[in-house]
Amino acid sequence: MKIAVLGTGVVGTTIAAKLVSQGHEVRIGSRTAGTGKFTFADAAGWAELIFNATKGEASLNALRAAGAERIGTKILVDIANPLDFSKGMPPTLFVKDDDSLGELIQREFPKARVVKTLNTMNSAIMVDPGRLKEEHDVFMSGNDAVAKEAVAAILKSWGWKYIRDLGDITTARGTEMLLPIWIRLWAALGHADYNFHIAM
Numbered sequence: 001m002k003i004a005v006l007g008t009g010v011v012g013t014t015i016a017a018k019l020v021s022q023g024h025e026v027r028i029g030s031r032t033a034g035t036g037k038f039t040f041a042d043a044a045g046w047a048e049l050i051f052n053a054t055k056g057e058a059s060l061n062a063l064r065a066a067g068a069e070r071i072g073t074k075i076l077v078d079i080a081n082p083l084d085f086s087k088g089m090p091p092t093l094f095v096k097d098d099d100s101l102g103e104l105i106q107r108e109f110p111k112a113r114v115v116k117t118l119n120t121m122n123s124a125i126m127v128d129p130g131r132l133k134e135e136h137d138v139f140m141s142g143n144d145a146v147a148k149e150a151v152a153a154i155l156k157s158w159g160w161k162y163i164r165d166l167g168d169i170t171t172a173r174g175t176e177m178l179l180p181i182w183i184r185l186w187a188a189l190g191h192a193d194y195n196f197h198i199a200m
């Protein structure tokens with residue numbers, strides 16, 4: 001599949017490398033084109049499916065640069081978190097409670113099939129859940145059932161067993177609001193190699 005990964009940070013490059021290793025064609029999107037990367041617009045317009053792995057506070061602008069017409073009705077996998085570092089550490093959330101970044105993106109791009117997922121663990125775990133010894137979960141939010149099935153198929157191909165479909169895109173509020181505890185766990189544990197598990 002032709003997949004655009006918007007974002008040149010650790011998440012974007014890790015996701016892109018995993019997809020390439022699986023035989024997908026991948027374009028990494030950035031503000032500027034260069035060696036091994038395309039503009040957000042050139043990556044998004046070419047792709048059949050798009051990952052948003054841009055900085056949360058810049059995601060709407062990055063997606064505007066990609067362009068609503070180029071994004072169209074494509075599946076848009078949103079991994080970004082609405083973190084605000086302007087007051088230092090720990091960051092706060094610039095949208096929360098009765099709204100979320102996933103919803104802001106879905107409202108701005110109403111035709112796109114936004115699926116929020118993978119935003120609650122580090123990038124190494126995203127593409128290799130087996131690196132953790134114990135069972136653990138990935139959450140998923142989105143309005144389009146077919147899009148969620150397609151994204152779940154990608155996640156399963158990466159080894160995910162516990163994919164928790166929480167419901168429509170408003171459920172992204174909950175997973176984005178896990179970030180304050182995720183960040184505190186990072187400090188408490190002294191490393192970032194952990195994830196959440198729903199025990200039943």
Ligand SMILES: NC(=O)c1ccc[n+]([C@@H]2O[C@H](COP(=O)([O-])OP(=O)(O)OC[C@H]3O[C@@H](n4cnc5c(N)ncnc54)[C@H](OP(=O)(O)O)[C@@H]3O)[C@@H](O)[C@H]2O)c1
Pocket residue numbers: 006007008009010011012029030031032053054055056057058059061062079080081082083118119120121122123
């Ligand atoms: N790091 C993690 O382990 C982790 C885990 C879960 C979720 N996330 C989320 O995943 C996303 C990516 O995280 P990351 O650590 O890989 O990278 P990041 O540093 O948060 O984001 C890097 C990307 O954001 C783009 N960007 C930054 N400022 C911009 C602006 N003003 N306008 C347009 N684009 C801008 C950059 O564009 P250029 O390419 O042009 O520089 C780059 O592609 C974030 O939303 C983060 O919260 C991260």
